Amino acid sequence: MLFTIYVFNAEWFAFSASTPDISSTPLAIIIYAPERLLIRLKSIPERMQYEFKQNKSILRTYIESIDKLNKQYGVYAIERLVENQQNSQSQDRMIPNEKIKRTFVFKVLENVDILRLVEEYSKDPMVEYAEPDYIGQGGGTVIPNDTRFSEQWALHNTGQNNGKNGADIDATEAWLATTGNNKIIVAILDTGIDLQHPDLRSKITSGFDFVNNDDDPQDDNGHGTSIAGIVGAITNNNEGIAGICWDCTLMPVKVLDATKYGFYSWWIKGISYAVEHQASVIVMSLGGDKFSQTLKDAVDFAYNNGIVLVSITHNFGNDVVYYPAGYENVIAVGATDMNDNRWINSNYGKHIDVVAPGVSILTTTKGGNYSRWTGTSQAAAHIAGLSALLLSLNPELSPSQIREIIEKTAEDKVGFTNEDTTGWDQYYGYGRINAYQALILAKGFSPTSVKSKDSIITTWGHIKNTSKIQMK
Numbered sequence: 001m002l003f004t005i006y007v008f009n010a011e012w013f014a015f016s017a018s019t020p021d022i023s024s025t026p027l028a029i030i031i032y033a034p035e036r037l038l039i040r041l042k043s044i045p046e047r048m049q050y051e052f053k054q055n056k057s058i059l060r061t062y063i064e065s066i067d068k069l070n071k072q073y074g075v076y077a078i079e080r081l082v083e084n085q086q087n088s089q090s091q092d093r094m095i096p097n098e099k100i101k102r103t104f105v106f107k108v109l110e111n112v113d114i115l116r117l118v119e120e121y122s123k124d125p126m127v128e129y130a131e132p133d134y135i136g137q138g139g140g141t142v143i144p145n146d147t148r149f150s151e152q153w154a155l156h157n158t159g160q161n162n163g164k165n166g167a168d169i170d171a172t173e174a175w176l177a178t179t180g181n182n183k184i185i186v187a188i189l190d191t192g193i194d195l196q197h198p199d200l201r202s203k204i205t206s207g208f209d210f211v212n213n214d215d216d217p218q219d220d221n222g223h224g225t226s227i228a229g230i231v232g233a234i235t236n237n238n239e240g241i242a243g244i245c246w247d248c249t250l251m252p253v254k255v256l257d258a259t260k261y262g263f264y265s266w267w268i269k270g271i272s273y274a275v276e277h278q279a280s281v282i283v284m285s286l287g288g289d290k291f292s293q294t295l296k297d298a299v300d301f302a303y304n305n306g307i308v309l310v311s312i313t314h315n316f317g318n319d320v321v322y323y324p325a326g327y328e329n330v331i332a333v334g335a336t337d338m339n340d341n342r343w344i345n346s347n348y349g350k351h352i353d354v355v356a357p358g359v360s361i362l363t364t365t366k367g368g369n370y371s372r373w374t375g376t377s378q379a380a381a382h383i384a385g386l387s388a389l390l391l392s393l394n395p396e397l398s399p400s401q402i403r404e405i406i407e408k409t410a411e412d413k414v415g416f417t418n419e420d421t422t423g424w425d426q427y428y429g430y431g432r433i434n435a436y437q438a439l440i441l442a443k444g445f446s447p448t449s450v451k452s453k454d455s456i457i458t459t460w461g462h463i464k465n466t467s468k469i470q471m472k
Contacts, residue, residue: 032132035110038081039121040103040128052080063126073117074109081105105133141172142179144236144246148370152241153338154357154382161360163338167414167432169357169382171244174389174435177443179235180247181392186231186281186384187274189267190224191260192217193252194366197225199233199240200250207252208273210266217254222366224252226373227285229364230381231388240370241362244385244435248392251279256286264288264295267324271298275305280391283384284311284330285377287322296327303329308387308399312347312376319349319426326351331387331403334429335359335379340414342427346376352429353403354410356382386435390442397442406430409437 047062057077060067069075081103108117114132121130143149143156153160157168185205195204195218207217219225228250233243255270256262267286274282282302302309311325313334325332332351335343335358342348343359358379365371387402397405410431413420419427 032114032134034114035112036105036107036133037114037117037121037130038103038133039106039130040099042102042126042128044102056080063124065124066121066126069117069120069124070106073112073120075106076109077107079105079107102128140176142175143172144175144242145238146233146235146240146242147238148240148362149242151362154361155242155244157338161338164340167336167338167340167357169244169386169432170434170436171242174386174439175246177436177439178389178393180232180245180389181395182247182249184245184248184280184388184391184395185251185278186245186248186283186388187251187253187270187277187279188224188227188231188384189253189255189270189274189282189284189286190219190227191221191256191258192219192224192254193228193250194219194222194225194364194368195252197229197364197366197368199237199364199370200225200228203232203234203243203248203250204228205249205251206277207254208270209254210269210273211254211257211262217252219252219254219366220258221256221260222371223256223260223285223373223377224254225366226361226363226371227283227377227381227384228252229370230361230378231283231385233364241364244382245388245392248385248388251277260286262286264292268295268298271302275302275307279307281308281310281384281387283380284309284324285375285380287312287314287325289320289322291323291326295324299324299327299329303399306398308384308391308402310380310383310387312380313349313352314347315345315375315377316347317345318347320347321349321351322347329399331383331406332429333376333380333383334427335374335376336415336428336432340411340432341416342419343374343376346379348427350426352426354383354406354429354431354433355379355415356433358382383433386433386438389435390438393439394442405438405441406433409434409441 045062051058057079082100118130121127153163154168155171157163159165208215209217232245232248232250233241235242235246253270255266309330311330313325313332314322324330332353334352334355335346336355337343337359356379358376359374360372361378362372390402407430411434412431414432415428424430
């Protein structure tokens with residue numbers, strides 16, 4: 001388990017006698033271990049030095065005030081940061097820096113507030129400074145061996161198809177953190193799924209067809225299969241495409257007919273079915289311009305049961321609100337192209353949350369085939385796949401926390417300069433999603449506040465300036 005703290009003014013600090021005010025806007029995010037901290041002593045007692053010669057790890061410092069803190073906070077081991085190399089042939093080069101020799105790793109129980117400990121130990125007159133044991137990550141990417149992955153600009157944009165290098169969701173970087181978990185079920189409320197598609201079939205769990213009222217949600221249009229491929233096609237199998245969530249499970253819930261039309265009552269049944277069958281995420285590539293209290297109640301029921309709901313803003317290039325995207329508890333998604341510009345037919349308005357790639361997206365389709373699809377549906381599938389990755393990494397996240405993570409880590413001001421303005425706007429919402437940054441934040445998520453001597457910073461808070469349309 002890792003914890004997040006914010007970096008202010010481009011760097012963090014060790015707690016000392018004077019702690020700077022950290023109430024400004026965070027510029028970056030770093031992570032520290034919850035069960036260890038680094039402490040540099042001003043001097044090392046002889047008894048402590050002697051015990052280190054006998055054992056690599058000790059329990060006492062023989063500094064009364066520090067040992068009292070050790071007992072209070074459950075320190076169970078103290079280790080020297082760098083050991084002397086007694087048998088080295090190059091002894092003069094192996095002796096640690098004098099300051100590093102006075103620095104130790106204190107190991108504590110996981111349920112202790114490390115920042116509180118840093119503050120408490122820093123007050124001791126024998127401590128030069130204390131700081132968390134921060135966690136970083138090496139660079140790199142994960143490139144799957146799927147034969148057509150190079151065509152998937154939305155996941156890894158190198159400028160192919162005249163696109164803009166980097167105008168993607170940073171999936172190859174995100175996969176360093178996780179590729180998913182088969183316990184995370186994504187319910188796809190759509191036209192069904194091609195149940196025998198070679199790049200999908202082993203990922204599919206049982207579903208239902210509410211159009212024909214049977215248990216055979218076979219796709220007779222192709223649209224639902226396109227969504228399934230983006231969310232979770234079988235990946236790294238030397239075939240076809242890569243899905244965003246390699247290891248998540250796909251649940252076909254057919255609520256649209258062969259012409260992509262459906263009754264609200266089918267959608268409501270589909271949502272209820274997904275809840276009852278343990279879905280973690282529901283993606284709905286559908287929408288109607290009429291508000292329904294019954295549909296809203298179904299959405300709220302799923303949300304209150306811990307399910308992330310994602311839906312399209314729609315494809316008419318206007319600001320008309322379509323439901324379920326217009327409901328507060330649904331992540332409403334617009335579409336961007338390979339240059340990070342808003343797709344001309346992507347709806348916008350005060351209900352939009354974020355945007356994602358949705359133009360010329362190579363994905364699976366019915367008949368075991370692949371084709372390119374364009375629309376806010378394909379954009380919503382990217383959000384659903386990212387939500388599944390976030391839950392794979394941190395299954396304790398609530399739907400509101402998933403939304404916060406996605407919004408806070410979205411890339412702002414990447415599209416048309418007259419539309420994609422600073423902060424939330426009606427065309428891009430909070431911006432185009434970034435899976436890598438979202439997973440970094442999810443990995444270190446803590447529901448508590450970050451505390452300092454002078455201030456308390458709430459880790460989470462909705463910062464949207466305009467709320468979704470509320471209808472009674």
